[in-house]
Amino acid sequence: MSTPATDSPAAGRSLPALLFLLATIAGVAVANIYFNQPLLDDFRQSFPQDASWIGAVPSATQLGYAAGMLLLAPLGDRFDRRRLILLQIAGICVALLVAATASTLAVLAGASLAIGILATIAQQAVPFAAEIAPPAARGHAVGTVMSGLLLGILLARTAAGFIAEYFGWRAVFGASIVALVVLAAVIMMRLPRSQPTSTLGYGKLLASMWHLAVELPGLRQASLTGAALFAAFxxxxxxxxxxxxxxxxxxxxxxxxxxxxxxxxGALAAPRAGKFADKRGPRAIITFAIALVALSFVIFAFSGASIAGLVVGVIVLDVGVQAAQISNQSRIYALKPEARSRVNTVYMVAYFIGGAIGSVVGTTAWRLSGWTGVCIAGLVFAGLAAWAHAARHEKGLAAS
Structure with a gap:
């Protein structure tokens, strides 16, 4: 049974201000797993002897995020989320410092793994929003924080590219440390404590997620579909x-x-996708989203020398992936309302494992077959998503 936060928003704190703070926490935290993507050519120049495996850096970050989702995110049901957020911020600052001073690509990849694990602060912010909001405003609260997370994903590459262009790639990690330290100071002053909602031991919390994955075929299907699309992305x-x-x-x-x-x-498409999913059901939106992702790689295949073509392809790709993400989450939350945090953890772990696989496949395809190979790989992942989404033979899938 859910318990109200120890410090209610009404006690000297406005709900909109708290939601804005949680959205900022989610956006600043999740940005750390995307900072390295525009920096791969800089890494290659800094570590020329290891140029063939620079794809290990973004892959390690995403694998770390998947591991952090599995190992850390469930703790929000057992301990005060405010304390967990502050502890993770302290840890990620240490990992960012190691990344900023890395002398080898192996050290950078190891630091990136730790950054990914600790960046799951974002997954504490979303259920925190649901806890502090009154039931009538819960959906709006969660949507507000998810918007912050999405903006963090989208703007991380822009910020990293700008800083690296003028100050070097190491300054990107340094700037993130500064942002997180400032954010921690605000959290200590403004964020209330949360009240644990579960007395399960750590082992039982983890075990319950395996049981959910076995029990819910719709969750397995959504997880595979989402993982394949995020791999393409x-x-x-x-x-x-x-x-x-x-x-x-x-x-x-x-x-x-x-x-x-x-x-x-993609950010503009997300709320519209949610409305369409309510009206027509999430399956129809996911089908359309998969088609958009496949179309984007067809556009990319003809745009290897065209900025305009790449821009169009990016828009189509992001709209498709975000529409599928919102619809998939809408679908899985309805499967087991009393276990939404753990259902979400199962889905997001699969999602980021897919992302890590995609990063490795992308850089490998680029090295072996160039841009054409990358586009073919993207189409293969879109096809895998379509295959998973079309499987409705298991009991319960048709209705989910």
Missing amino acids: SLFWPVLTLLLAGPPFHLGPQAAGLFGIVGAA
Whole structure:
């Protein structure tokens, strides 16, 4: 049974201000797993002896995020989320410092793994919003924080590209430390404590998520579909940096980062996707979203030397991935309302494992087959998502 926060928003704190703070926490935290994507060419130049495996850096970050989702996110039901957020901020600052001073690519990849694990602060912010909001405003509260998270994803590449262009890639990690320290100071002054809602031991919390995955075929299907689409998304963004760095573009990390602003179309699509999912059901929106992702890679295949074509493809890709994400989450939350945090953890772990696989496949395809190979790989992942989404033979899938 849910228990109200120890410090209610009414006690000297306005709900909109708290939601804005939680949205900022989610956005600043999740940005850390995307900072390295526009920096791959810079990493290659700094560590030329390890240039063949620079894709390990974004992959390690996303695998870390998946591990953090599995190992840390469930703790929000057991301990005060405010304390967990502050502890994770302290840890991620240490990991960012190691990344900023890394002397080898192996050290950078190890620090990136730790950054990914600790960046799951974002997954404490969303259920925190649901806890502090009254029932009538809960959906709006969660949506507000999710908007902050989405903006963090989209603008991270832009910020990283700009800072790296003028101050070098190491300054990107330093700037994030400054932002997190300032954010921690605000959290200590403004964020209330939360009240634990579960007495389950740590082992039982983790075990319950396995049981949910076994029990709910709709959750397994949504997780595979989401993982495949995020793999397609994640294979594109690191390789975009490499494409723009070579002929005919010869552009630096700032140009690659600016494509994050183009991706703001995905943020605009997210609330509309939610409304359409309510009216027509999430399955129809997910089907359309998969088609958009496949179409984006067809556009990319003909745009290897065209900025305009790449811009159009990015818009189509981001709209497709975000529409599928919102619809998939709408679908899984209805499967087991009393276990939404753990259901979400199962889904998001699969989602970011897919992202890590996509990053490796993307950089490998680029090395072996160039831009054409990357586009084919993206189409393969879109096809895998379509196959998973079409499977309705298991009991309960047709209705979910």
